[in-house]
Amino acid sequence: MKLFKKKKTPLEIWNYITISILILYIIFLIHPLFNILKASIFDADGNFSLVYFAKFFSQKYYFSTLMNSLKVSIVTMIFSLLIGIPLAYFFNIFQMKGKRILEILIILCSMAAPFIGAYAWILLLGRQGLITKILETLFPITVPTIYGFNGIVLVLVTRLFPLVFLYVSGALKSIDNSLLEASENLGCSGYKRFFKVVFPLCMPSILAAGLLVFMRAMADFGTPLLIGEGYRTFPVEIYNQYVGETSINHNFAAAISVVAILITAVVFYLQKFISKYYRFTINSLHSIEAKPVKGIKSFLVHFYAYFLVFISLLPQIYLFYMSFRKTSSSGSVFEKGFSLDSYRIAFKKMSSAIPNTLIIGGLAVVIVVLLAILISYLVVRRTSLLNNTIDSISMIPYIIPGSVVGIALVITFNKGFLVLTGTALIMIISLIIRRMPYTIRSSAAILQQIPISVEEASISLGASKMKSFFKITVPMMKNGIISGAILSWITIITELSTSIILYTSHTITLTLSIYIFVTRGTEGPAAAMATILTAFTTISLLIFLKISDGNDMVM
Amino acid sequence: MSVDIKINNALKKYGNNIIIPDLSIQVKKGEFFTLLGPSGCGKTTLLRMIAGFNTIEGGEFYFGDRLINNLNPSKRNIGMVFQNYAIFPHLSVRKNVEFGLKTRKLDPVEIKERTNKFLKLMHIEEYADRLPERLSGGQQQRVALARALVIEPDVLLMDEPLSNLDAKLRVEMRSVIKEIQNKLNITTIYVTHDQEEAMAVSDRIAVMKDGIIQQIGSPKELYQRPKNIFVATFIGKTNTLNKTIIKREDKYLVELSPNYLIENNSVKSEDSKILISVRPEDFIIVENGDGIKAIVNSVVFLGLMTHYFVTLETGENVEIIQESTLNDTYERNSHIILKLNTNKINYFMSDGIENITREM
Numbered sequence: 001m002k003l004f005k006k007k008k009t010p011l012e013i014w015n016y017i018t019i020s021i022l023i024l025y026i027i028f029l030i031h032p033l034f035n036i037l038k039a040s041i042f043d044a045d046g047n048f049s050l051v052y053f054a055k056f057f058s059q060k061y062y063f064s065t066l067m068n069s070l071k072v073s074i075v076t077m078i079f080s081l082l083i084g085i086p087l088a089y090f091f092n093i094f095q096m097k098g099k100r101i102l103e104i105l106i107i108l109c110s111m112a113a114p115f116i117g118a119y120a121w122i123l124l125l126g127r128q129g130l131i132t133k134i135l136e137t138l139f140p141i142t143v144p145t146i147y148g149f150n151g152i153v154l155v156l157v158t159r160l161f162p163l164v165f166l167y168v169s170g171a172l173k174s175i176d177n178s179l180l181e182a183s184e185n186l187g188c189s190g191y192k193r194f195f196k197v198v199f200p201l202c203m204p205s206i207l208a209a210g211l212l213v214f215m216r217a218m219a220d221f222g223t224p225l226l227i228g229e230g231y232r233t234f235p236v237e238i239y240n241q242y243v244g245e246t247s248i249n250h251n252f253a254a255a256i257s258v259v260a261i262l263i264t265a266v267v268f269y270l271q272k273f274i275s276k277y278y279r280f281t282i283n284s285l286h287s288i289e290a291k292p293v294k295g296i297k298s299f300l301v302h303f304y305a306y307f308l309v310f311i312s313l314l315p316q317i318y319l320f321y322m323s324f325r326k327t328s329s330s331g332s333v334f335e336k337g338f339s340l341d342s343y344r345i346a347f348k349k350m351s352s353a354i355p356n357t358l359i360i361g362g363l364a365v366v367i368v369v370l371l372a373i374l375i376s377y378l379v380v381r382r383t384s385l386l387n388n389t390i391d392s393i394s395m396i397p398y399i400i401p402g403s404v405v406g407i408a409l410v411i412t413f414n415k416g417f418l419v420l421t422g423t424a425l426i427m428i429i430s431l432i433i434r435r436m437p438y439t440i441r442s443s444a445a446i447l448q449q450i451p452i453s454v455e456e457a458s459i460s461l462g463a464s465k466m467k468s469f470f471k472i473t474v475p476m477m478k479n480g481i482i483s484g485a486i487l488s489w490i491t492i493i494t495e496l497s498t499s500i501i502l503y504t505s506h507t508i509t510l511t512l513s514i515y516i517f518v519t520r521g522t523e524g525p526a527a528a529m530a531t532i533l534t535a536f537t538t539i540s541l542l543i544f545l546k547i548s549d550g551n552d553m554v555m
Numbered sequence: 556m557s558v559d560i561k562i563n564n565a566l567k568k569y570g571n572n573i574i575i576p577d578l579s580i581q582v583k584k585g586e587f588f589t590l591l592g593p594s595g596c597g598k599t600t601l602l603r604m605i606a607g608f609n610t611i612e613g614g615e616f617y618f619g620d621r622l623i624n625n626l627n628p629s630k631r632n633i634g635m636v637f638q639n640y641a642i643f644p645h646l647s648v649r650k651n652v653e654f655g656l657k658t659r660k661l662d663p664v665e666i667k668e669r670t671n672k673f674l675k676l677m678h679i680e681e682y683a684d685r686l687p688e689r690l691s692g693g694q695q696q697r698v699a700l701a702r703a704l705v706i707e708p709d710v711l712l713m714d715e716p717l718s719n720l721d722a723k724l725r726v727e728m729r730s731v732i733k734e735i736q737n738k739l740n741i742t743t744i745y746v747t748h749d750q751e752e753a754m755a756v757s758d759r760i761a762v763m764k765d766g767i768i769q770q771i772g773s774p775k776e777l778y779q780r781p782k783n784i785f786v787a788t789f790i791g792k793t794n795t796l797n798k799t800i801i802k803r804e805d806k807y808l809v810e811l812s813p814n815y816l817i818e819n820n821s822v823k824s825e826d827s828k829i830l831i832s833v834r835p836e837d838f839i840i841v842e843n844g845d846g847i848k849a850i851v852n853s854v855v856f857l858g859l860m861t862h863y864f865v866t867l868e869t870g871e872n873v874e875i876i877q878e879s880t881l882n883d884t885y886e887r888n889s890h891i892i893l894k895l896n897t898n899k900i901n902y903f904m905s906d907g908i909e910n911i912t913r914e915m
Contacts, residue, residue, distance in 0.1 A: 453641035456608050459628045460635040461655030461706060475645045 032408035039254035052255035069234035076217040084164025109312040110162035113494040115222025120315030151227040158312035171205035219401035221497035257404040327524030342524030353513040364431035376443035406501030446480035483548035558619040566613030575766035592763035634703030655706040784907030794873040821902035835876035837896040846892035
């Protein structure tokens with residue numbers, strides 16, 4: 001509408017950018033999703049049919065995967081909130097020892113691929129697990145099984161509570177200290193103050209974090225696959241149907257995907273609806289001051305935080321240790337002593353994993369960042385019907401499980417005008433699509449903090465619109481952009497659920513190689529690759545923290 | 556080179572919402588012209604139309620004889636100072652000032668010369684290599700001015716440039732602005748909601764309300780002969796009293812109180828309902844004799860002036876300002892008698908939309 005309103009002025013460069021981005025989204029997102037929908041309601045002969053949906057809902061075997069997924073997601077969400085909210089509260093209200101390191105460790109917890117956690121927990125608490133054996137030799141008890149529901153929830157909660165921590169911490173930082181003082185002055189302090197003042201003020205962030213945890217838990221694929229055993233969830237079923245013996249089941253996988261999208265969409269809008277009742281703004285002049293804490297209270301607070309982090313990082317620590325154990329020449333049996341054999345085997349068998357990760361991940365990050373800057377600029381600075389449409393479309397992948405994105409791309413690009421299956425490009429595209437919603441959000445947040453008058457000043461001084469954008473706006477966004485890029489990088493290198501559908505032997509990345517080693521039972525090389533991935537993640541995170549320096553994290 | 560500005564029948568709307576219905580002004584070459592009005596009156600909207608950041612839905616905007624309606628903002632050769640200064644935070648003070656010269660691809664020697672000249676003129680040469688975040692508000696303001704002026708713009712536009720400064724700095728910076736404008740003799744349009752600031756810097760002021768210009772005039776004209784009651788109350792303080800003209804012994808009079816009548820100085824005659832506007836300083840407190848009886852409700856001593864809030868015997872509440880003296884301050888609840896400085900009073904139609912004082 002607005003685009004064509006100013007008839008006198010010719011289409012300027014931003015209009016072309018709008019149209020190009022829209023076309024890209026139509027080709028690589030809307031079209032594939034449309035194909036999923038089509039595959040779910042048309043059978044192999046092209047006749048309209050609801051037989052796949054009927055099959056899903058009528059057979060308990062399939063329908064139970066849906067209930068299982070919901071159960072896992074809700075329980076994971078509740079536990080993550082129960083653990084994360086107090087942690088954030090203690091962290092911000094008390095002077096804790098080693099705060100900086102604690103924060104880094106908490107964030108690090110969220111950054112490992114969940115399936116690696118699942119794998120390590122099996123090594124620790126599985127049937128042959130280290131802790132299981134120790135406990136069973138020492139005490140006459142049977143250790144409760146880690147396989148199935150318990151294990152999935154354990155792994156997901158230890159990965160996802162940091163999201164709650166980050167969101168609620170952000171909210172707490174925006175609360176003005178005078179609100180707490182006013183509450184105390186009016187006779188409301190301690191835990192009463194927490195429930196009556198602090199908790200409601202954090203409610204928008206708590207809801208947002210809850211949603212994010214739910215979505216991640218719902219879409220997670222590697223964890224239930226490894227540790228779930230008989231406990232079947234949605235994404236696993238989609239994957240099984242997709243890679244299953246007969247390829248005809250594309251349609252059935254598509255139908256399950258449609259159901260998955262509908263459910264996440266409902267949850268997404270439910271959360272938005274509830275959030276409406278908790279909308280307010282706080283003008284914070286003085287953020288909350290951390291108070292000293294003493295005695296038993298201090299011990300409990302510190303113990304809570306550090307024990308939580310220790311448990312959550314235990315998989316990484318254990319894999320790190322295992323990666324240096326001496327291993328048999330095949331890599332599948334550990335022997336006494338230490339060596340670098342695991343690394344040697346890993347590099348020999350998967351020599352291309354690290355270069356692939358760097359190339360695929362690197363290209364994806366560069367393109368994600370470039371597109372996100374352009375889109376956020378269009379959305380924030382040039383509100384129009386088309387740009388709002390782009391904004392809405394770019395958010396779609398937020399509610400779509402990764403495996404569904406993978407399947408959608410495969411059924412679209414394995415034939416027809418653009419054949420991409422089996423290439424690195426399709427993996428890059430899938431990573432871009434999945435990461436866009438987050439990067440656009442964070443870029444838009446940065447852009448909103450830059451007053452538009454700075455650009456106008458540049459234009460009034462004679463610079464063109466493009467020159468103003470690249471010389472003034474982009475440099476001002478620089479720090480935010482770089483930290484956003486690193487965050488995207490970390491998520492991209494730990495991604496599994498889409499890549500596992502799209503990869504071929506030429507495009508195996510670090511995460512995929514770990515998964516392959518694990519499924520082949522070659523545990524030494526798996527531990528070695530997992531340790532390398534952890535090292536990558538940790539270094540990236542440290543660089544991120546150095547650059548962002550106190551800015552909030554948008555996950 | 557500075558130019559004159561002509562705006563004919565400007566129209567601004569957002570969708571169906573009309574912000575400025577039909578506005579025309581002419582600004583003379585080298586004039587310091589101020590758009591003054593309450594927030595939401597359209598003054599910043601108009602300024603941004605001149606700058607090219609808002610679209611123009613109707614009317615013609617001229618710089619000299621050049622129609623600028625569809626000219627790209629970067630081609631208008633405007634110096635603009637923004638409310639938040641809009642200093643580029645990632646560039647040093649010098650680079651900020653140079654920015655406009657560099658986009659004009661001037662000779663490096665000339666860029667350096669002109670930049671130095673304006674850094675010196677604005678007294679910021681010692682901060683030239685600092686990043687702006689380490690400057691105070693006043694210093695940032697000077698950088699913004701230098702950056703806008705160094706390009707030798709045809710027109711200088713300023714959008715509430717002093718509103719982010721503290722009171723003392725605001726007074727200091729407004730004389731800096733006035734002085735430099737005089738020196739460079741550049742056509743300037745200045746937007747503010749602060750009437751005192753407008754009076755202090757402007758050659759002429761356009762008072763705006765709801766997108767319509769209420770009056771254009773020098774600060775003196777606006778204060779002493781406001782065209783309507785809005786201008787009278789917006790520029791300075793005033794007391795408005797509802798009165799009726801009566802005829803007594805062939806004379807038309809206005810009854811302020813039963814024993815204080817003044818001669819009617821409006822163009823209306825008997826039985827007209829009118830409004831009179833009396834500035835607080837135009838009440839005279841007298842010891843005795845005829846006048847309006849009043850009771851002092853409260854006294855505010857502000858140094859140079861003392862303000863009295865009083866209730867007249869007719870029941871109206873008014874504010875009186877007197878120069879403070881050593882002795883005769885009146886206490887709360889004291890009874891006083893008031894007279895008026897009659898030739899400075901303004902008469903308005905009872906609805907306040909027109910000044911009907913005789914000499915107008």
